[in-house]
Amino acid sequence: MATHWRNPFRRTLMRRFHDNKSLLAGISDLGVLQEFVDEAPGLLSLLLLLGLSALGVYMGWMTPTVVADRGLELLSTTFIFSVIMEQIITSSGLTHVMMFHFRWFGVQLNPHFMGVDLKFFFIRAGMMAWLFINLSLLAKSYLAGSVNRAVILYQFFCGWYIIDYFIHEEFMTSTWDIIAERLGFMLVFGDLVFIPFTFTIQGWWLLGNKMELPLLASVANCIIFLIGYSFLCPSQTLDWITYLVFRGANKQKHLFKKDPKAPIWGKPPKVVGGKLLVSGYCVNKIEPAYTFFSSQRMKKNAREAHVGKYSVIPYFYPTYLLILLIWRERRDEARCSEKYKDIWAEYCKLVPWRILPYVY
Template sequence: MAVFVGALFVASRLVPGPAHEGLAAADGTRRRYVLNGLRLFVLTGAVVALAAMTNTWSPATIVERFGAIFGAANVLAFAVALALYVTGRRRQRRGLLDGGPAAMLRDFFYGVERDPAWLGVDLKMFSYRPSLIGLALINVAFAFAQWERHQRLAGPLLLYEVFTLLYVANYFHFEHGMLSTWDVLEERFGWALVWGDYVLVPFFYSLPGWYLVDRLTPLPTAATVGLVAMYALGFWLFRGANEQKHRFKRDPAAPIWGRPPETLGGRLLVSGFWGLGRKLNYTGELLLYYAWSLPAGFGSPIPYLPALWLTFFFPHRAHRDDRRCRAKYGALWAQYCARVPWRMIPWVY
């Protein structure tokens, strides 16, 4: 695990990529980012393919050693979070024990710094790379394991592989869109985000693939078509809403669905998806996760755990976002909520 993350860190430092300037944070500062995530994703895929074709290494090894790798990921996450705590407090000229247990725990959990960087690599943006490339690699390992055990790839796992690899590839294609998110602009980087990146996303979100390795029952054609339609709808909502928000933040005059954008006070977008619901991007992503889970059928709750977790997490996050936006925009946010009363499902919620 450390070798994988370390190799990606070195590659993030050395592999060229397009430079993007982030939006201004609340304190007015801006950062520049080298967004080479897509190149690292392709490079990792090429290395894995070469190793598999030359019988140097099989991705199925990940499945055989899944427990050990999971344990190593947890150790790494705690080590990184501890290093961030120590370096962050030192940069702020604070003692490691200052503030007492409550302040120490808060700084360890949520982080001390907003934009920590090591050797010129922004750690918050970097950590999405081992997170999502790791998710893709684990899922590919499930496909190799099924092939080695059963000499074929069953339809449910194949569909799951296509869905998840498209999701990861699209994230890196749209990597610049992360620069306009609250997570990157304002959230501090501590154990909560580190553990989410290095453990939760690659290991928990891959549970449907783990479950499908030894499930060979074919999917009916109608079910496959329905799942593809669900995935396409979710993708349209998720990526479309996020792309509109990012474009508006970069250029408030950019057209939305071919028309000039309608705004409130020039600050809040009420065109496109953002005129239909305040968090349709969450709705779309939730549909994607259910499309990942449904190929597993209904024999076990295990493949549905990620989707069920997000079913509770996204409404909670939508309420949290409402509170933050109300504090930031004041009366303007109240006008927006009156104009767009629905959060995730128009006319329902």
């Protein structure tokens, strides 16, 4: 039996949020989410925040190394904030829920506050914080005279990835996190704490460990990174190469959700039961998002490869991503099997490979 925290302050706070009609358990409607992204683009918010920060540094209101200098304080404060936010969001969705399952996975699917989709808000905050931590680490490395090829490549790879995310933020409206995951501690902590403070492990490591990266190794890392993005050939006639791994899978799934009749690689899409796509990347993958995760691993491996020779710590990221990939695939399998039943069984016969063809 779950025990309840009989704190009068907490009960008062929760009652205020229960009465607030602007905090609602929204439904993950693609059109509504698309409208939110169009009206408040994340890229514009990022550029505005970068501009204000640059102004603050120029005016002497802050130092460019302030984030790197106070990393531990920021980590602990953000962790406490994520716990408080989880309490508010979960308690506003279901009264007196203290069970671990609901606290971890959440109760509400797409809660909104004053018209703001909280999932997108937290994801944006985490991605922006990732970039700001990296830029602060870069400034600290520059002042210490330790900027070398490894630091430049790391900053370039991460910066490209983050900016690319905001440019193609529209694709997030059809991803697992938005349409299926409820907003609980797992997502709040993951977005606000895990993304900015663990995805920068390589940057922190490079700050305290000077290393020289050979030119050949730099070229190899760039090739791996570019393969993960597959932006090697921007020709419209070679679109299947352009989006081979990363954007192709996400874009394909997103466009199918918007228009189920949209052509896949120039041909009509093949669909099972009128709902499940078996064309394009779905021919070899049960869920096209896993192609995205595979390319993610390639890009992460590129970032870690140039420091992994000296330490195993930077390999935390690809190791975590592999575990997440398998865990999410198993959860997706259970969810889709329950939702689609016989249609899912037919789908699995046509698409037998879960992640990697002929392997798993």
